[in-house]
Amino acid sequence: MKRRIAREGDETEVDLTPMLDVVFIMLIFFIVTATFIREKGLDVLRPDNNEEQTENNNVAIVIAVDGNNDIWVEGRIVDVRAVRANVERMRADNAESPVLIQADRTANTGIVIQVMDQARLAHAPAVSIATVE
Amino acid sequence: MRKRLAEQEESAIDLTPMLDVVFIMLIFFIVTAVFIREPGPEVIRTDTETDVRQPRIAVLIAVTADNEIWIDNREIETNAVRAIVERMRAENPNGSIVIQADEDSDSGVVVDVIDQARAAGAPSIAVATLND
Numbered sequence: 397m398k399r400r401i402a403r404e405g406d407e408t409e410v411d412l413t414p415m416l417d418v419v420f421i422m423l424i425f426f427i428v429t430a431t432f433i434r435e436k437g438l439d440v441l442r443p444d445n446n447e448e449q450t451e452n453n454n455v456a457i458v459i460a461v462d463g464n465n466d467i468w469v470e471g472r473i474v475d476v477r478a479v480r481a482n483v484e485r486m487r488a489d490n491a492e493s494p495v496l497i498q499a500d501r502t503a504n505t506g507i508v509i510q511v512m513d514q515a516r517l518a519h520a521p522a523v524s525i526a527t528v529e
Numbered sequence: 530m531r532k533r534l535a536e537q538e539e540s541a542i543d544l545t546p547m548l549d550v551v552f553i554m555l556i557f558f559i560v561t562a563v564f565i566r567e568p569g570p571e572v573i574r575t576d577t578e579t580d581v582r583q584p585r586i587a588v589l590i591a592v593t594a595d596n597e598i599w600i601d602n603r604e605i606e607t608n609a610v611r612a613i614v615e616r617m618r619a620e621n622p623n624g625s626i627v628i629q630a631d632e633d634s635d636s637g638v639v640v641d642v643i644d645q646a647r648a649a650g651a652p653s654i655a656v657a658t659l660n661d
Contacts, residue, residue, distance in 0.1 A: 412544050419551050426558035433565050435589075435627050436580040437655030440643055461636070501637025505592070505630040506575045508639075509656055513577035527640045 587624025
């Protein structure tokens with residue numbers, strides 16, 4: 397009798413197994429629901445009407461994209477890959493001039509983003525997108 | 530002999546260190562869990578060179594090649610974007626807004642979405658590009 401009581405007293409450790417089960421299930425739930433979304437992207441700027449009037453000394457470099465996805469710089473149609481060179485050349489005159497992309501509403505987003513990428517490659521300080529009807 | 534048997538009975542594995550590790554993993558996954566609602570449709574992205582990783586995303590908006598706007602697996606109208614973005618931004622106010630625009634979508638629609646997101650007070654808006 398005495399011996400039994402003594403042994404039971406020794407064994408009164410808390411059984412952690414059920415808690416471990418619960419914790420494991422929670423762990424699996426959070427691992428499964430964890431979505432590590434990795435997105436790369438370009439920050440887009442929209443021209444501010446108020447700023448345009450105050451910064452008249454810096455004339456913007458205007459690149460137009462028309463509805464046929466042709467890119468126009470200074471009245472000429474240029475290739476996407478030539479945009480960077482053109483922007484660099486025009487920035488040589490005035491390094492602070494921002495770049496404004498005037499996209500037709502029906503122009504493809506892909507072309508507009510590529511033009512934006514090229515202008516950023518030419519280290520243009522601010523590249524913004526405007527749309528025209 | 531009897532004594533040895535008793536020793537064998539008591540040789541249960543001590544689970545405490547494993548429990549510690551599991552708890553730490555659990556806390557890590559709870560803390561890093563961000564429930565981003567994906568827009569739904571897959572879009573063809575544009576390949577660019579100056580793109581940067583978007584660290585904190587609050588809202589994802591997709592614009593498909595057919596100029597449909599999708600948020601959280603639902604197609605929505607252009608003028609509803611602002612209200613939905615405002616509501617979703619309340620959960621993650623410092624997160625940016627990423628627009629997954631298809632290569633062939635009209636830039637006018639994308640610019641409308643950008644304007645709506647800006648009106649909702651988003652700190653930064655980006656267009657998603659090819660992940661390479």
